[in-house]
Amino acid sequence: MTDDLEALKAALHATPAPDAEARAAALALAMQNFDQLQASRQGSDQPARLSVDRPLTAGFLRGVRQMLKSLTTRPMLTASTSVAALCLGVALILPLTRAPLPMPDRPPAVLQKPVLAPKAKAPPVMEKTTAADAAPQIPADQAEAVQPQALNTPAPPAQDRLSQSPAAEPTLPDVGAVTGGAAPLAMPAAPLASQGLAAGKLAPQGRVPAMASAPDQAAPIPLPNTETYANAAQNPVHVTAEEPVSTFSADLNTSSYAVVRSSLNAGQLPPPEAVRVEEMVNYFPYDLPQPKGEAPFQPSISVMPTPWNPDTRLVSIALQGRSVTERPPLNLVFLIDTSGSMDEANKLPLLKQSLALMLPKLSPQDRVAIVTYAGSAGEVLPPTPAADRATILNALDRLDAGGSTAGAEGLRLAYQVAGQMAEKGRISRILLATDGDFNVGIDNPDDLKTFIASERATGTYLSVLGFGRGNLDDATMQALAQNGNGTASYIDTMSEAQKVLGDQLTGALYPIADDVKIQVEWNPAKVAEYRLIGYETRALRREDFNNDKVDAGEIGAGAQVTALYEVTPVGSPAVLNDALRYGKAPETAGPKPDQPDELGFLRLRYKTPGEGASHLIETPILPDAPATTEARFAAAIAGFGQILEHSPYLGDWGYDQAIALASDSKGGDAYGYRAEAVTLMRLAQSLSR
Secondary structure (H helix, E strand, O other): OOOHHHHHHHHOOOOOOOOHHHHHHHHHHHHHHHHHHHHHHOOOOOOOOOOOOOOOOOHHHHEEEEEEEEOOOOHHHHHHHHHHHHHHHHHHHHHHHHHHOOOOOOOOOOOOOOOOOOOOOOOOOOOOOOHHHHOOOOOHHHHHHHHHHHHHHHOOHHHHHHHOOOHOOOOOOHHHHHHHOOOOOOOOOOHHHHHHOOOOOOOOOOOOOOOOOOOOOOOOOOOOOOOEEEOOOOOEEEEEEOOOOEEEOOOOHHHHHHHHHHHHHHOOOHHHHOOHHHHHHOOOOOOOOOOOOOOOOOEEEEEEEEEOOOEEEEEEEEEEEEEOOHHHHHHHHEEEEHHHHHHOOOOOOHHHHHHOOOOOOOOOOOOEEEEEEOOOOOEEEEEEOOHHHHHHHHHHHHOOOOOOOOOOHHHHHHHHHHHHOOOOOOOOEEEEEEEEOOOOOOOOOOHHHHHHHHOOOOOEEEEEEEEEEOEEEHHHHHHHHHHOOOOEEEEEHHHHHHEEEEEEEEHHHOOOEEEEEEEEEEEOOOOEEEEEEEHHEOOOHHHHHHOOOOOOEEEEEEOEEEEEEEEOOOOOOHHHOOOOOOOOOOOOOEOOOOOOOOOOOEEEEEEOOOOOEEEEEEEEEEOOOOOOHHHHHHHHHHHHHHHOOOOOOOOOOOOHHHHHHHHHOOOOOOHHHHHHHHHHHHHHHHHHH
């Protein structure tokens, strides 16, 4: 047996003798096969077909079986040890890779622009996804080319991934193309906790997560998407001989100026439709004389050359409400929007801080109730004495955002609670805090007017506080405030909350005159043309002035209302309208025995709160009424507003002239509001270039 094995070994190791003919035949056959293969691949860039029926990597188990067949005992032990170590490493490391990446102290230099989503107030539903679902979908014909690269390319460290250029991130549509406007400037990101992400919450679909802001800094605004504004075409120039009477309702709203400021501080010009000049003018306190006599307010009139047109005159009519040291107790119902759209740092959190700032200003006799609305409405806090501040603050702290916006149901409940609180000698007011976006129930401004008008007869006032940007429904807020016998304000910072709910709280909550109407009859012998600057949404018909059933604006204690007219004297080269061929020419200018030397005549109507009959105040508008510093500053703000809304009546007058006029007429400026206005003018000038 041993001899046979030795013979077999010798045969195996023996080298056969070379065969020259066989070698030549094999080479010839190989060259022939090579030439045929090259000929078959000419004109084709496809790879050569594999010479086996199926790829070697077709199955994981098959590969394991082949590996086990080829292993002996010692290699098997080494391989099994390696596999165990690999599994242990995957089990320990894989969960860490799924943890949230640490946020850097500052974000990348460029802020990614979000896709603007439709109005959807409920927070997006978080669905479970697998790794396969989350992975990008790769076409089948590219899978073989992509897989080796994905397997062989190591993942960059977390810090490197965060510092990559935005170009490496998924490309999003350009916001300017979607909104028709410029995108805001990049802003520093807030900590995750302030964005609601630390608790596992998602930001509303299509929005930039809200960023926490310092108390005196403008809260950053998301990119505009569904904002709507209450406005109308700018007032035209009227021919005095054809239409000598102008009638409108008093307006104490100031929200437009705050919206303009928030846009400019975010690095973009406000949309022209967001500008209401009268609200910009009335944002500022003016040094006006206190009323004399029994009337709750007193008019002050001044006449001066129009800053943007020396051939016309600017007439300022300012009303000063009487200040009070004592007021009746208040019944306040905080109606708070807690829908999903309020889940941003400059909405519900700022709202809570603002209302908390207001509480120390209330008297111990005042009472507070809290009603909220989202998917449905509910009473969070029953009527509670304002002195019980801790209970009220705890109720505010418990509020959270989520759900749709059932605003109509919330309004009904708030009026019901206010009715239950009503007592003789007390003033009832609902303070609605919202972004104005109603999408459940009554969501049409005209329908809201009808609903609020029916509730107005109960004697309960309704004021509106707006918060946030991106889906701000200014049209709804204005409809609510104007028809609810209240005012509309917009709060974007704690400083604005201090102004509205602190410094001016009494004027905002305690009315001294209801249904205030203003009517001016211009003298055609002196005034050829006129136009009212602003108040487009507060216009009234001439016959509405004497109709006490027609609603108008309210004036609060110590509040002020200013209106500006640009008038063109008879014979001025600034007259825009040609004389009528068949019309009657105006009489020659100059005083007559029965007609004093007046530009016009001012009439005011108002009601004492709780009464149904109105009172009348009348005074002439004289051409020599002195111009004051206060009137000049109001003119500067009116010019600024007209620049922003692209008024056709300014000629070459622009930012430089508005800045100079405002700077020269700042006056005392105790709160710094006028200095801030000059800064905003300069910022708008830079953004407009």
